[in-house]
Amino acid sequence: MSPIASSDLCELSVGEAHRLMRLGEISPVDLVTSSLERIEALEPSLHAWVEVLGDQAIDAARAAESALLRGDDLGPLHGIPVAVKDIVDVTGVPTRCGSKSREHAAPAAEDAAVVTALRSAGAIVLGKTVTQEFAAGVISPPARNPWDPTRIPGGSSGGSASAVAAKVCPIAVGTDTGGSIRIPASVCGVAGLKPTYGRVSKRGIYPLAWSLDTAGPIADTVEDAALMLNVIQGFDPLDPLSTNEPWHDVTEELGRDLKGLRIGVVRDHFLQRVQGDVASTFELILPTFAELGAELIDVNWPEAASARAAGLIINRIEAVAVHDDAMAANPVGYARELRLRNQANRLYPASGYLRAQQARVYIRETVARLFNDHRLDAIVVPTLPGTAAPADDTFVTYDDGSRESVGFAYTRLCTVFNLTGQPALSVNAGFDRNGLPIGITIAGRPFQEARICRIGQAFEQSVKQLERRPALLGD
């Protein structure tokens, strides 16, 4: 038997769990039981789950165990527990989207495409995780951050990131329209991969803003994120916004050093107003990429500073269209903040929305030129200007004493990559003076997730200060 305590099995990476399962040292039932026990222990502090599907998960684990004993191999995620954000359909479970307006929603008739793909690869759905109402925010109440449960886990995929950071499960489904995978990944100290727009089907996922929405992995390690993206990627003819691009192996470059790669360092917009610990950590870790063999090139991308405006306008106006009928039918079902926001944004002119879409094309052109002119494989920037904010005071406070609401602060550096559509991976890069995680983002060329995962994994494995765990989990 494995020397790992049964209560800690849920801390195994996908690859390690898979290896031990194949050796017969652990079973899917052991693994899922460990996850469920950890949820029970931590949920009073973290509030990360909307619904835990314990019985279903155990049944699925038993089936996975039988399959293993028969010698069947169901796929790369065989027996691996996964969390699913509650705007993503899971058969038989209402998709409540964190909104009272959907309190009595009918159970989903079928799985979202990503859930179908995960189950086909052998994954076991543990349950649904907390999201901000309709994924429109970065706080994700009532979920909390495992690194400090008095603080927010970010959002809108906050429950998923909290669960992964608490090592309940190694992978979770998130969605990202203005940063909603990378924001919680950064403040919870885990990996979050927003794939290229159109790479992952959105069928069965409640939309926030059609032209920006992306689904992707939140994972304990970059390798696990890559393994999960391998499973959920692919053209879906039933999703009109899916891109008909051939399947690429996202893991194909993992384990390699960074020799021959060119990484752009963008400071202008991305270090303009950030907490001192974020700036110093960013500068501290940059040489790591060079030590791994990459060439670092200082570049400027001034147009990035205007990207959040374009992204926010597109996001807000599309969201009005998504919710108009439902909100008219049930206005009190929506929280006041979202209801008033939609009422306001309904008055914004269509010409302004279209100008934002024009700006998007222009800004994408500027980043393509930046990559091509400097022959870049990726750029690296801080993910967020600050760390996890207190749940009772949701502002980022800067070193000069100024404050910015998390809604504005957390999206300021993230939304640009939703606008351009390029893939962006947030990985933990260190900790601030309060022991809270700081993330960096590695953004690449469209459909080159394999390259940014190679960079992210090499970085992750070489930075020793990352070998910490939330105090909540004990030693």
Place this chain on the structure above:
Amino acid sequence: MTKPNRPPLTPELVGAMAAAGGNPIAPEDLSEVTGLIDALFEMATELDHFDLTGYEPEFTWDARWEEAE
């Protein structure tokens, strides 16, 4: 592309626009809604310095339909 300064939005104007669009706003919410839409207009000014002439928004649109059997 710099636009002339826009006049500030007032709750009266916002209320009238909303009513004209068939979506009246409750009087107690008017001030807050005005602030929200004003902030969006203000944010849009960040795009004013771009010359976007010739840049067409991209929308995926497939004009084919399924033929009857």
